[in-house]
Amino acid sequence: MSVVVTPEMIGQVVISGILSGALYAMVALGLALIFGVMRVINIAHGPLLMLGAYVTFFLYSRTGMNPFLTVPLAMAALFVVGVLLQRTLVFRVVDAPELSSLLLTFGISIALVNVAQNLFTSDLRAVEYITGSWSVGGVALSKPRFIAFVFALAVTGAAFLFLKTTRLGKAIRATSQSREVALVCGIDVGRIHMLTFGLASALAAGGGALLAVIVAIQPEMGGVWTFKSFLVIVLGGAGNYPGALLGGLLLGLVEQLASLFLTTQLSEVVAYVLLVLVLLVRPTGLLGGRQT
């Protein structure tokens, strides 16, 4: 049953890999922010993405809004959710060992999924807005995935710009490099944590909103995204923000190429082996700093 792999096919999956890689990068950037600033591994990242997808779904189905225009609304809504989560629960585990944050956010995660199951039901939802593809030199360029890709790039770019140029963004980066120094410089670290968690949730929600146009939405859709985001940020170097972009594209490509040359079932295995190899050579990821 073997299929001969042609250059066109490789081109096709490389395109697919890059398209999904940008989305990975965007979602993972949120996780990287939280990890960088607070040293918290947020298992609830995927479920937050799921909530973002539902925002888009309901706006689209109730008001008929263009789903791509709902992206900022979903992000804003989840920004609020993120800030609330941080203020009520997560701030308590910021300095605790990783076990506490892993478990706390896991608890939040299953609670969110269950709430969604009861509020939205487990029915599969989708935003059927645009399908089909453009043909670019014999390679099919999926329309929804390409638009999502552009949006993801734009949002990720905006996030980088924000971190790089604004006062607040600089404060976030300063806090992630050294909380003590940030404190000394008069940065309100508690507020930065809140904003970071909000921003990260917004990035997840943006990913969810874009995914809504691509895949079906259901309460359990987030879990796999939490895991993939981990892979991405660990590959790229946790706490290193450009690393998230690199890691995302890398994961997208590796998954697709593994699926092409081996089988879809093994793509995860290949991604994981790559992760362990990277960590063995560079214990803090490709662009990670020194381990302390």
Next chain:
Amino acid sequence: MAVLAVDGVKKRFGGVTAVNGVSIALEAGRIYGLIGPNGSGKTTLFNCITGLERIDAGRVRFKDERIDGLKPSQVARRGIGRTFQMIRVFPELTALENLLVVTRGPRPQAERRGRELLQFVKLAGLADEYAGNLSYGQQKLVEFVRVLMTDPTLILLDEPAAGVNRTLLNDLLAAVARLRDEGRTILLVEHDMKVVMGLCETVFVLDHGDKIAEGPPGIIQADERVIEAYFGR
């Protein structure tokens, strides 16, 4: 013949050279001081000797054996004990357990020796208290005697006097002197010049990763480069 010979050791962190080709040699049964302004590379040199940092160039020989490249635990087991600048006791182990973990032989003997050492630093009554509950000075003492539990040939002390009161300090210094008399070698990093001058026979001075002077304390104190390093010009 030198117990420890550090030969042209270099260590870089990114663009910063923390230790730049430093060579020192330590003879058995003597006390050495290692001084220098903040950030001059003292602790990094300690880490290079004990294997916590991998060196970029040079070599470290201990009792005629290369030890650079070994794991810290291997270095320690060859007979180099150390304390840390920031205290590193095991807080959720008791004082006695802190000592026991580094021993290997039969347990009753180890416990006896541990209690003796705690007695020696006047902590016998706190043997079963969690180390994290002890005062700063007490923790410092526990860390100090923990080094002795392994019966090391060479002892590296990173700022033993910092944050310790006068009486305690005098006891500590007396203990160090006694260790020397037992034939052990001691290298200590210290900011308290009185301690360094009173105790050390030879002092090495680091500045920006370079060794800028070496000699008896009296001469070092008058060395222009040293004064310059500390006070600027």
Next chain:
Amino acid sequence: MRLSPAVVLPALAVVLAALVLYPFVGTGYGVRAMLQIFMWIALAGSWNLISGLTGYVSFGHVAFFGAGAYTGAILVASAGWSWPVAALAGGIAAALLALFIGYPCLRLKGPYFAIAMLGLNEVLRALVSYFEGLTGGGNGLSLPTLDATRAIYYVMGVLAVAVTAMTYAIITSRFGLRLMTIREDEIAAEAMGIDTFHHKLAAFLLSAVGPGIAGALTARDQGYIEPLSVFPLAITVTMIVMVLFGGKGTVWGPVLGAAALFVIQEIVWARYPYVHPLLFGAIIVAVVLLMPRGVLGLLQLKYRLPRTI
């Protein structure tokens, strides 16, 4: 509130006797529930060995459970081994896996290790699905019908006792103290001459055996396994929460946590079929926030009890 052996040992004997006799009076469900508690004690106790003592959070410990389950089931189904021997083989297979995976992964620190273990579990599930000639892939593996619940109850009980006894032996030994130094300050431990890597590896191996055997026994008892049901993250999290609830780094913490949490879950489960995950999530959050040291950890601190409680 010191517990003297003169009180503890007879009490333990009474409890053990009650547990030995229980299958003759309990209902089928009761026996199975106790069996599950034994399983959770073995799992939680094993996780405690690596993560409670060294502080290395194994966020994929169910991998060993699954590996044991598949080893045991394959040996029973394809090679016709008797289940007790297959269960031992499950434990050995899990230990070998720990050895193989420990070499790279135990060099990783903190969250990196946690994520690597999480990944290991996902990968094992994918591999088990892929090599379907051996494992039945997504079809799962169906074992010949056998009603051995009572025998498995006893074996699982022995396993729970063995893991707990091993925890006791380790915690009271210098080996155990050295494992704790890794949790407290790995760099200092290393500088004090403790070969932290090999200590971690040893603890990791020991912590894999129990789940391996438990997995094989569970496979035999259920009669049917499939990749999704023996490699779920939920099992890992449940064992962690049990240890946290009871008190990590203690001997009886995992036992208490396993029993208490299992009973709570069973009650909640039955009453609120649609919202029990929400309640379980709330329990997790409460445990983490309100008593991160667990019941016994709190008692231990407050009353200065030894770790062997």
Next chain:
Amino acid sequence: MTLKGTIALTLVAALAGGSLPAAAQGPIRIGASLSLTGTYAKLGKNQHEGYQLCIKELNAKGGLLGRKLDLVMYDDQSLPPTAVRLYEKLITEDKVDAVMGPYSSPVSEAAANVTEKYKKVMVAPLAATTSIFKKGRKYMFMVISPAEGYLEGLVDMAAKRGLKTVAVVNEDTLFSKAAASGAVELAKKKGLQVVFTEAYPKGNTDFSALLTKLRAANPDVVAAATYFDDAVALTRQMKELNVNPKMYGVTVGGDLPEFYDTLKQNAEYIYGATQWEHTLPYPGNQEFFDTYKKEFAHEPSYHSAAGYAGCLIYAEGVRRAGSLDADKVREALLKLELKTALSPSSGRARRRSPCGPTTSPRARRASRRRPGTHDRTRRGPRRPPPMPPPDQTAGLRRQSRRSKIPAMSETTEP
């Protein structure tokens, strides 16, 4: 006393005291564990509602053997080990009088070990994998047709139309694998060449690479053994990657009303295997559909119908046996022929009919049935209907969804 002692003893007490003997003439208690949360939450919920409706109606008609019926429900989280424990609890603690099956093949497979051990009749309405019913199990009854047959209709029609090559892809779980292997077998038998097969893991959302390979193999027919979300994802991505086979069919997914709601016009011209459609002219079917919709505010799926019918089948078995005794009920069920909303009737019809007939126990007899082909072949090929606007009514979209001629086809007509 040690903590452990206290806890263990309390626990023993709790476990021992938890059960009270069921009152002799109280309601008949029927127990089941279903996937109310976890992977199969949606489908399990539909099945739950099917059970609820059946029991409500039975009670309205005076119950069974003069007693009311009561449903004892647990959630197995879609996990087989949990189901095992819950069935053991239902049988030995809650002492239910009867059990009904859980959702999905893997869960049923695990739960069957318990129900067989206690010799409880279990009508398992949503276990479609035949292997479960083998293994010498005596008290387990199958309701829907076997998984292996889900794609037979598609392959059969493809062969009749002279199509030559087929690609089979499947989710790597018990049911889907069985459906896929059934499709491969039949394709070979019918002289079609299987040019591509690949399994993908559960939860997969990106099929780019798989479809790229599939497109290169250029099959006439794509047979996909899916659950639901993967059917949606796969369908969308086929469109995006220009994979245009002459025929394309899925298993679970294509039959659900949500499939169209989700995919809109992209759901058209896709063959779906179903165990049930509300338009089928079975007795009570329309009533079932209407009542269900009123009761639960959404349309039933075949999972609802199978749950509903499975429960009716069991009730009928009890009525004919005149007793709750498992062996008597088993005998009655083996002889039973029953028309329900789910199915046509008699043994002969069963063989040809698509939709799970009622009673047929165990696979031996059931293995010939082909879901999905029945009403389709009967109506014969038709022209594709015009594209319906997105706000099409329910009836119409069903029609378009079931249309026989794939739009992309150029050579379908023989």
